Amino acid sequence: MEIQSLSFLPVSGNQNYVYNYADVNVVVKTDHRVSVSDSYWMLLYSDKLQLMAKTRTKDHDHTKTSTTSSTNFIKRSGSQLVATLHSDLVWCPGNYFLIVRSSTGEKRRFDIELDEQCNMTVTGANGIATCGMEDVLSETEILNLTLSNKCLASLPGLVPLRQWLVKRRQESRLNAMRDKECKEKPLKFNDNLLLETHCDSSSIPLIGTMLTTFARLNVRLMKADCSTFCDRTASNPFENLNDLLEGRNMDAYETWPEGSNDTIYLFYNLWALNNSDGKLVLAKIRQYWPREKTAAIFCGTPQEIDTLLNDNPSLKAFFPEQNRIATEVATAEELIQLFFYRACYFGYLKFTPETVDMLCRSIARAHRDGLLDHWGDKEIRQFVNDNLLEKYRTHAVRAVQEGYSVTHTLEVKPEDLDVQALLPTTTSTSALFDELNGLIGLDEVKQHVITMANSVRFNNQRRCMGLPVEDGVVYHSVFTGNPGTGKTTVAKLMGRLFHSMGLLSKGDVIAVERSKMVGEYIGQTEQIMKQILNEARGNVLFVDEAYTLYKADSEKDVGRIAIECLLTVLSSEHPDMVVIFAGYEQKMDALFTMNDGLRGRFPYHLHFADYNADQLMQIALRLLNEGQYILTPDAEALLRQTIGGIVANNRMGTQFSNARWINQLVSNGILPAMADRLMTAVHVLDKSSYQTIQAIDVMRGCSKFCTGTVLPSRNVIGFRA
DSSP: OEEEEEEEOOSBTTBOOSSBOOEEEEEEEOSSOOOTTOOEEEEEEETTSOEEEEEEBTTSOOOTTOOOOGGGSBEEETTEEEEEEEOSSOBOSEEEEEEEEETTSOEEEEEEEEOTTSOEEEEEEEEOOTTSHHHHHHHHHHTTOOSOOHHHHHSTTOHHHHHHHHHHHHHHHHHHHIIIIIOOOOOOOOOOEEEEOOOOGGGHHHHHHHHHHHHOSSEEEEEEEGGGSOOTTSSSTTHHHHHHHTTOOGGGEEEOOTTOOEEEEEEEOGGGGSSHHHHHHHHHHHTTOSBTTEEEEEEEOHHHHHHHHHHOGGGGGGSOGGGEEEOOOOOHHHHHHHHHHIIIIISOOEEOHHHHHHHHHHHHHHHHTTSSTTOOHHHHHHHIIIIIHHHHHHHHHHHHHTTOOGGGGSEEOGGGOOGGGGSOSSOOHHHHHHHHHTSSSOHHHHHHHHHHHHHHHHHHHHHHTTOOOOTTOOOOEEEEEOTTSSHHHHHHHHHHHHHHTTSSSSOOEEEEOHHHHOOSSTTHHHHHHHHHHHHHTTSEEEEETGGGGOOTTOTTOTHHHHHHHHHHHHTOSSOSOEEEEEEOHHHHHHHHHHOHHHHTTOOEEEEEOOOOHHHHHHHHHHHHHHTTOEEOHHHHHHHHHHHHHHHHHTOOGGGOOHHHHHHHIIIIIIHHHHHHHHHTOOSOOOGGGGTEEOHHHHHHHHHHHSTTOOOOOOOOTTOOO
């Protein structure tokens, strides 16, 4: 058996676009004349085990439920099989393989390479072993136990899971052969699974459907949202959990085939189990598994799973190492499939071939530049809904207003789109580096942050190349310095940097201080800290004036409890959180002197020095430029002299608030003085009047705002003091 021809049908006139929906013509020559009584199947997969297209001879399966049109069946012609394979997925340059099998036992795999010029090259033809990967893949499709329908094929990062499912299916096939040929009892397999995934919770039940449909034929799947298992406000806090485990919660059933006896519980939102209530929940769950015909799948981020196992070591015995599956970073091809699935099947959009090609190339380019490394279903949905759909609706309405027919607006065209707007809303790592370097001053701090970021990028690259990466690398930090030196600003940049590189799943900053962390009665601090840590998951937790949490002269101070709660995160190898302690340098040193065990949890110590006069002047000018204000030469000279005098004569340690002081000087001093002058003017004012700051505005603003400050003595042209 060999492929005589394999090519795309043109998708737009006589032009092909390699990134597009397209039909593929296939001609396969067999070693014998094809009998009309033989049934044949053709299945075309990507190397990610995504089913691109399939077809069969018309005489197979005459059920009325078939969705294959009569024109897409395999045709027999002497010793040839001729077919047109239609794909519901977008073709991308890369590697594919075609499986051809017959009802008489013929099975062949053909390896195919698709290049950027739309050329399909067959690079090999191999036989298929019984129970081999290609055998069970094609068998499951023939039996309609699909692994790769359009929705499941679009979920990114699931190649390791697909490979595990193929292995599991091979084991089930082995048991069937043992029973049929040898009447032997089936081998037992451990179906408990730890699934590391970065999918949002709405996609997890769909993954469960794929698991149960493909791996087992007669099983019921029960969705189990761990965040609903304990409600302390209810008379029976564990009512939802009991209903689930005892079969009373019908909403939890994803599938329940008739006559099924086996049950798989799919647990997600595992973060809800990382507390004292979670231990009670796990104790109840353990009563139902492991037992015969019952299995459990725990689905969550690596951090959630690590925390769960570390807090409950007895669980490790029920999950063999090979049953821990880690999803991968989405490839550009997977994001393309997911993008068009969301846009076409949920957004009801149609695209011209030119638009599909343009969109795909934009996504591939953004992925290559590192802008989409950690995108998934949630980000794609948000992008399609908030960006693409909104822009398309605007253009479609405008076209109708201009007299075009509705038919003209049915397809999204290249001119309807702003290619730059198709780039992700998240900022690239390089752009964040530029933003960091654009901060005034803070040279040593910038270098520390860049070193931390480079460490993350370095480990990511080693991981992608299959090289070992040191576990347990954390980036918790101590920021010391006076107020207004940029600590919060740098923390926000760190969060966005670490999110862009995948270290943090969200990247926001959750700022807290002692009054928000400790309670007034016994047990309240633990509850408050539980809420704070849940909110900070995936983010930077910024603890301002952290030294106030530890009082050496009071062993009963509740601040110690807050620190103990933080130690759970600080000691975790994969916390999905970066904790930053901030405060005055001497007081932070005293904190770590009183608690030596705490110091080792923070490998990075960054000191934020006070700004000098020139730097404070740069900050003032930047603030004014952003507001489109213009200083006259005299006003600028007076402001510079005033700042220099205050820095030289009036800075008193921690009482000086640096950039915060400059912000207040401009916003609460100079600009109100300018407003007083203009609003009492008797002559007509033009636009430039509302932009130009005079020297008198600086003088009066500083004299009112800087109480007790000795301003520089000088004669100012244009007014008399």
